[in-house]
Amino acid sequence: MKVQIDPGRCQGHGRCYDLAPGLFEEDDEGYGRVPGDGAVPPGQEQAARLAAANCPERAVVLTEEA
Amino acid sequence: MTVDDRFTGGFRKQGPPAGTRNEIVTGPVSDWATDFSHLEPEWAADPYPIQDDLRARCPIAHTGRFGGGWLPTRYEDVAAIAYDTERFSSRSIIMSNYRPPAETAPVGATPPISSDPPFHHDARKLLLPAFTKKAVARREEATRAFCHSLVDALEGADVVDAARDYAQHIPIRVIADMLGFPPEDGPRFSRFVESALEGVNLPPEERMARMDELFDYLYDQIRDHVDNPRDDLTTYLVEAELYGHKLQPNHVAGTIALLLIAGIDTTWSAIGASLWHLAKTPADRERLVAEPDLLPTAMEELLRAYAPVTMARLVKEDMSWRGADMRADDWVLLSFPAANRDPEQFERAGEVVIDREVNRHVAFGLGIHRCVGSHLARMELRVALEVWLERIPVFGLADPAAVTWAAGQVRGPRTLPLRLGGA
Ligand code: SF4
Numbered sequence: 001m002k003v004q005i006d007p008g009r010c011q012g013h014g015r016c017y018d019l020a021p022g023l024f025e026e027d028d029e030g031y032g033r034v035p036g037d038g039a040v041p042p043g044q045e046q047a048a049r050l051a052a053a054n055c056p057e058r059a060v061v062l063t064e065e066a
Numbered sequence: 067m068t069v070d071d072r073f074t075g076g077f078r079k080q081g082p083p084a085g086t087r088n089e090i091v092t093g094p095v096s097d098w099a100t101d102f103s104h105l106e107p108e109w110a111a112d113p114y115p116i117q118d119d120l121r122a123r124c125p126i127a128h129t130g131r132f133g134g135g136w137l138p139t140r141y142e143d144v145a146a147i148a149y150d151t152e153r154f155s156s157r158s159i160i161m162s163n164y165r166p167p168a169e170t171a172p173v174g175a176t177p178p179i180s181s182d183p184p185f186h187h188d189a190r191k192l193l194l195p196a197f198t199k200k201a202v203a204r205r206e207e208a209t210r211a212f213c214h215s216l217v218d219a220l221e222g223a224d225v226v227d228a229a230r231d232y233a234q235h236i237p238i239r240v241i242a243d244m245l246g247f248p249p250e251d252g253p254r255f256s257r258f259v260e261s262a263l264e265g266v267n268l269p270p271e272e273r274m275a276r277m278d279e280l281f282d283y284l285y286d287q288i289r290d291h292v293d294n295p296r297d298d299l300t301t302y303l304v305e306a307e308l309y310g311h312k313l314q315p316n317h318v319a320g321t322i323a324l325l326l327i328a329g330i331d332t333t334w335s336a337i338g339a340s341l342w343h344l345a346k347t348p349a350d351r352e353r354l355v356a357e358p359d360l361l362p363t364a365m366e367e368l369l370r371a372y373a374p375v376t377m378a379r380l381v382k383e384d385m386s387w388r389g390a391d392m393r394a395d396d397w398v399l400l401s402f403p404a405a406n407r408d409p410e411q412f413e414r415a416g417e418v419v420i421d422r423e424v425n426r427h428v429a430f431g432l433g434i435h436r437c438v439g440s441h442l443a444r445m446e447l448r449v450a451l452e453v454w455l456e457r458i459p460v461f462g463l464a465d466p467a468a469v470t471w472a473a474g475q476v477r478g479p480r481t482l483p484l485r486l487g488g489a
Contacts (some may be wrong), residue, residue, distance in 0.1 A: 011436040014199050018362070029194035030441065053424040054366075056432055 001040040002063040003048050005032045009059035016060050020047035024060075032059070070304070072315040073288050085166045086395075088133030092267050102129045102137050104161070104376065104399060105267055110473035117404040118416065126390045132161050135378075135397030136390055137404075141428070143388060144405035147379060147398055148432040153387075154379035154398060155182050156435060160475060161378040161397045162266045164273075176324035177317055179435060186434060189317070192306050196244075196299060199441040205240060206445055212239050213453035220486070225464045228345075228454075229482035233337035234330075236450050240442070241329035245322060246298030247287055254283065259331045262323075264474045284319050284326075299325065325439075333443045335374035335478020337450045342479050343368060343418060344455075345463045350420050355459040358452070364420040365447055370427035371418045373403040376475040377431065402428045403477070461486050 003023055005016070012030035016023070022044055027033045032055075040048045052060040095101050095108065098116050103109065109116060120127045121139040129135050138144055147154050157171040158164075159179055166175065174180025178189035195201065216235055220226045238252040261276035268276075291300045303318045313321075344351040354364055377400040381392045392398075406427045409415040430437035437443070463469065464483040472480050 011433060012194070013430065013436060014441060017199070026199050028198065029191065030198040050423065054426055056426050056428055056430075056436075058426075 001045050002038045004038050004061040006059045009057045011057050013056050015054040016051040020051040070292050088163050090163050090267050091131040099124050099127045102127045103131050105473050110471045137399045139404040141405040141408035141411040153382050155382050159378050176320040193438050197438050202442040202445050209449045217457045225483050225485050228341050228484045229338040229479040234334045237330045237333035244299050246300050262327045263476050284322050331476050332374050333446050336447050338479035339372035340368045345484050366425045367420050367422045369429040370406045373406050373429035374476050374478050376401045
């Protein structure tokens with residue numbers, strides 16, 4: 001599973017880095033950012049889904065891989 | 067170096083405001099679908115059944131009051147308008163009986179909330195670093211200590227007004243600290259807030275006089291910061307530059323007015339509404355006392371169900387919008403509270419489910435105008451509730467009929483008598 005943030009949609013609500021601090025961080029203006037390549041480590045899939053489901057702007061993009 | 071004389075003349079030099087005024091209409095609403103008013107007591111007391119009814123049968127209500135306006139009640143419509151800055155302007159975001167002239171755009175009186183693209187982006191960028199989650203976390207300790215001192219002062223009382231004696235003071239103290247204003251001026255701030263947001267249907271002369279009072283105060287504070295710069299937001303804005311120049315004096319004062327007004331009664335309302343809910347819902351209160359880790363989740367649900375803030379837009383040009391025959395300069399009341407209770411978007415939309423995990427609520431708005439203070443508000447709300455629940459785990463409504471709610475675009479309890487301690 002991979003996470004990405006669509007910078008065209010993100011408005012810095014910060015729900016992603018509140019709910020999944022291991023996967024997202026805040027930049028200097030409060031916008032969400034994915035450090036590294038966005039690969040979700042085992043055990044953090046639920047946090048990733050929660051972040052995506054709570055982003056008001058629908059800016060968190062999840063890619064499920066087989 | 068030249069002297070900074072941007073603020074010496076005061077603000078009245080700019081002359082009386084142009085723009086258009088309409089006849090003020092008050093009194094009972096005949097039909098909410100065709101004559102709505104968010105300033106009438108029925109709406110202030112309980113707007114949700116009205117919104118639910120409109121959503122089911124309308125869903126975009128109209129009014130002839132305020133010179134004409136619309137009220138969408140579905141999540142989908144509220145979101146579409148929030149995103150559509152091409153056709154809906156933010157040049158006034160308080161639905162009133164006065165429309166500022168079109169030339170006010172794209173800056174507006176209180177940038178960046180009153181600004182449209184492209185200026186909006188640059189004015190907002192100036193503020194963002196001061197309001198990140200990391201930046202506001204630095205204020206948490208002082209906020210917590212202040213909340214404790216407020217509870218200390220309640221010691222011994224059986225019944226307290228949690229809106230007036232607790233919720234109100236927290237955002238006032240935090241924003242006064244951030245702006246570098248004297249903490250003892252707090253009581254004046256409540257009056258400024260009331261004038262700006264609840265005084266909408268007052269006669270224009272009185273409304274202007276009250277605004278003058280606010281801006282007189284702000285210019286005094288700004289001049290003091292020009293003479294004695296310090297490490298706070300006011301000095302930051304005095305020194306800030308945009309496009310290679312220092313900011314226009316009305317931009318500095320307008321932004322400070324925005325931070326002061328929008329920073330106070332929104333959070334005051336959110337804290338008060340949360341305590342009101344917990345006071346009347348013992349099961350939720352007991353669960354939060356037993357499971358403090360649930361608070362961040364519960365808080366989002368309380369923000370969804372009792373979202374305090376409604377914004378407004380002005381229609382730019384005549385158009386038919388999703389069946390509504392909108393005309394240039396019609397208001398649109400952008401009800402985030404109504405969007406947050408749309409059953410198309412939320413399961414059990416009308417209930418408070420304090421462990422709701424999926425909660426894409428829009429209490430802080432959507433799109434480019436997302437509340438710049440959302441991280442600050444969340445910190446204040448969390449700390450205020452943590453301290454209260456830790457110190458006063460048992461409380462209830464002393465007199466449900468005595469609770470009063472602010473009317474207008476920011477809704478929350480203004481009188482909230484709570485009985486403290488055992489049943
Ligand atoms: S929750 Fe969404 S809008 Fe907010 S910072 Fe994360 S990606 Fe951006």
